[in-house]
Amino acid sequence: MKLHGNGLAVRRGERELLLGVDLRLHAGELVLLVGRNGSGKSTLLRLLLGVEPCDRGSVELDGRPIGAWPARERAQRLAFVPQDPDCPFEFTGRELVAMGRHPLRGSRTLTDEDRAAVDQALTAVDAGEFADRAVTTLSGGERRRIALARALATGAPLQLLDEPTANLDLEHALALAQLLQARSRAGLGVLIATHELNLLAPFADRVVALHAGQVLADGPPETVLSATNVATLFGVDAVTPQGYFPRAFVPRRG
Amino acid sequence: MNGPRARHLLRFAGFAIAAALLHLVVVREEPGLVRSWLAAWRWLSGTEVDADVAIDAYVVGQIRLPRLVVAWFGGAALGVAGAVMQAVFRNPLASPDIIGTSAGAAFGGAIALSLDWVALSLLVAPAASLGGALLVTWLVFVLARAGTRFSATGLLLAGVALNTLVGALTSFVVTFTFDNYTSSSRVLFWLMGGLDLRTWTHAAITVTGFVLFAALLAGRARQLDLLTLRDDSAHSLGIDPQRARRWLLWVACGLTATTVANTGGIVFVALVVPHLARLCVGPAHHLLLPASALLGAGLLVFSDWLCRITPADMNLRLGVVTAVLGAPYFLFLLRRHRRGEELT
Numbered sequence: 241m242k243l244h245g246n247g248l249a250v251r252r253g254e255r256e257l258l259l260g261v262d263l264r265l266h267a268g269e270l271v272l273l274v275g276r277n278g279s280g281k282s283t284l285l286r287l288l289l290g291v292e293p294c295d296r297g298s299v300e301l302d303g304r305p306i307g308a309w310p311a312r313e314r315a316q317r318l319a320f321v322p323q324d325p326d327c328p329f330e331f332t333g334r335e336l337v338a339m340g341r342h343p344l345r346g347s348r349t350l351t352d353e354d355r356a357a358v359d360q361a362l363t364a365v366d367a368g369e370f371a372d373r374a375v376t377t378l379s380g381g382e383r384r385r386i387a388l389a390r391a392l393a394t395g396a397p398l399q400l401l402d403e404p405t406a407n408l409d410l411e412h413a414l415a416l417a418q419l420l421q422a423r424s425r426a427g428l429g430v431l432i433a434t435h436e437l438n439l440l441a442p443f444a445d446r447v448v449a450l451h452a453g454q455v456l457a458d459g460p461p462e463t464v465l466s467a468t469n470v471a472t473l474f475g476v477d478a479v480t481p482q483g484y485f486p487r488a489f490v491p492r493r494g
Numbered sequence: 495m496n497g498p499r500a501r502h503l504l505r506f507a508g509f510a511i512a513a514a515l516l517h518l519v520v521v522r523e524e525p526g527l528v529r530s531w532l533a534a535w536r537w538l539s540g541t542e543v544d545a546d547v548a549i550d551a552y553v554v555g556q557i558r559l560p561r562l563v564v565a566w567f568g569g570a571a572l573g574v575a576g577a578v579m580q581a582v583f584r585n586p587l588a589s590p591d592i593i594g595t596s597a598g599a600a601f602g603g604a605i606a607l608s609l610d611w612v613a614l615s616l617l618v619a620p621a622a623s624l625g626g627a628l629l630v631t632w633l634v635f636v637l638a639r640a641g642t643r644f645s646a647t648g649l650l651l652a653g654v655a656l657n658t659l660v661g662a663l664t665s666f667v668v669t670f671t672f673d674n675y676t677s678s679s680r681v682l683f684w685l686m687g688g689l690d691l692r693t694w695t696h697a698a699i700t701v702t703g704f705v706l707f708a709a710l711l712a713g714r715a716r717q718l719d720l721l722t723l724r725d726d727s728a729h730s731l732g733i734d735p736q737r738a739r740r741w742l743l744w745v746a747c748g749l750t751a752t753t754v755a756n757t758g759g760i761v762f763v764a765l766v767v768p769h770l771a772r773l774c775v776g777p778a779h780h781l782l783l784p785a786s787a788l789l790g791a792g793l794l795v796f797s798d799w800l801c802r803i804t805p806a807d808m809n810l811r812l813g814v815v816t817a818v819l820g821a822p823y824f825l826f827l828l829r830r831h832r833r834g835e836e837l838t
Contacts, residue, residue: 291729315732329777343732
């Protein structure tokens with residue numbers, strides 16, 4: 241199972257946000273997508289998901305254009321967690337996670353297999369304790385864990401996660417990183433848009449750095465997050481040796 | 495269907511039936527309780543009756559029953575339309591009253607009444623209302639569209655703007671007809687909502703509208719659940735949120751238009767009923783849709799019953815009663831919201 245974005249370009253108003261980005265995600269790898277605020281990470285995920293059209297370029301899921309997949313079949317292969325997983329109504333966490341089974345069950349009622357998948361997903365992100373509370377009463381981190389559980393419950397082999405560790409406390413953020421690494425070793429393909437370089441880079445197989453609408457670098461974390469690239473990407477200096485995490489960053493001298 | 499949430503459906507059904515029985519036999523005019531029952535039984539069974547009972551049977555069968563049927567199915571349609579719109583817009587304050595569908599129907603009806611087109615046929619006012627509702631809903635889509643796409647927020651903003659504009663145009667129609675007392679009072683009374691002089695023709699339109707459009711919602715409860723998520727989340731779970739929102743909004747428009755066309759302006763029912771139902775059965779639409787239908791039916795019938803037991807010279811209008819019943823509920827929601835903020 242693989243997802244390829246080829247020459248993706250998109251404009252937002254007068255601004256060229258992406259200028260021809262190539263990005264690939266294969267099953268069994270954990271990839272980080274990094275870049276400044278507004279560099280187009282979330283937009284790129286939405287293009288790869290096929291929810292937003294690109295001005296130029298194409299997205300292929302397993303060699304077939306993303307738009308040519310029947311919606312439910314695509315959803316069985318590609319899951320997504322948005323940056324802001326909100327729901328204005330008082331669904332319980334468990335009900336929201338059960339929505340992750342929609343691509344597999346259609347209009348059928350939940351089967352024992354569906355319930356087991358929901359329970360497993362809730363347990364995986366340590367959300368069982370608050371799963372039966374209304375999501376409107378949960379904290380931001382708890383809601384994010386519910387959204388992650390929903391993506392896991394789909395059983396999709398490729399997952400696009402937009403800042404999945406935002407709002408998570410350190411314990412759950414680390415647990416999530418370990419979980420995603422273990423799942424990727426077992427065959428899951430995970431693409432994570434993130435600013436948490438120190439937290440997630442040690443778990444990643446590859447990092448894709450977006451800068452000025454293009455891919456600045458694509459490769460192992462130690463290479464991509466070099467002092468030079470970090471300075472270009474974020475305008476900060478890395479003061480610890482390359483290849484060592486966590487790294488310390490300081491504002492640029494001069 | 496089991497569970498405490500599902501049991502609320504039985505309670506709502508009981509309320510809708512009790513309200514219907516009250517509406518049919520406990521009113522200020524004769525025939526009263528016993529004679530109404532007798533007449534209803536004779537009317538339904540087709541038994542030959544003497545002259546007095548025949549008059550009672552006529553009152554029950556040709557005046558009260560069609561009015562009850564319009565109220566029952568109209569309330570059910572508004573309840574369902576509100577629940578659908580709140581999911582489509584991902585906003586618990588969305589309703590046909592807010593996004594212009596009801597205003598469009600009211601405008602169409604007001605035009606037909608003010609120009610006295612209603613003299614041509616009993617069906618003209620409902621047809622004009624339907625046309626007004628469809629036109630405004632279509633304009634909402636046109637205004638909200640950005641390229642080939644639209645957002646729930648865009649639809650809501652376009653709807654609120656058109657609601658205000660069409661409301662102003664309706665006021666203009668009323669003031670324009672002020673020199674004709676009969677015409678302007680007829681328009682005003684219609685805008686305030688009411689079920690006087692409803693016939694089996696009106697009842698047939700309301701029932702057909704409800705059955706037709708509610709049938710189009712069959713099997714779509716889970717789709718409505720998914721639409722309460724963001725578009726990208728809903729898309730990732732295997733639906734086309736743009737197409738689903740467009741389709742469901744037309745269905746809600748149809749439910750609203752075929753009701754308002756026969757009832758005039760009824761406010762708050764489509765807004766309040768899904769809220770109340772959600773408190774009891776939760777937000778999942780496989781329960782919320784039937785709960786909203788039953789509660790909407792019961793509430794509109796009960797409201798109309800209140801109109802019918804108050805003295806005739808008060809001229810209490812149905813739209814006034816639903817507004818008076820609906821407003822305190824929102825004050826209750828406000829209190830609940832404040833408590834929530836304090837807890838956070």
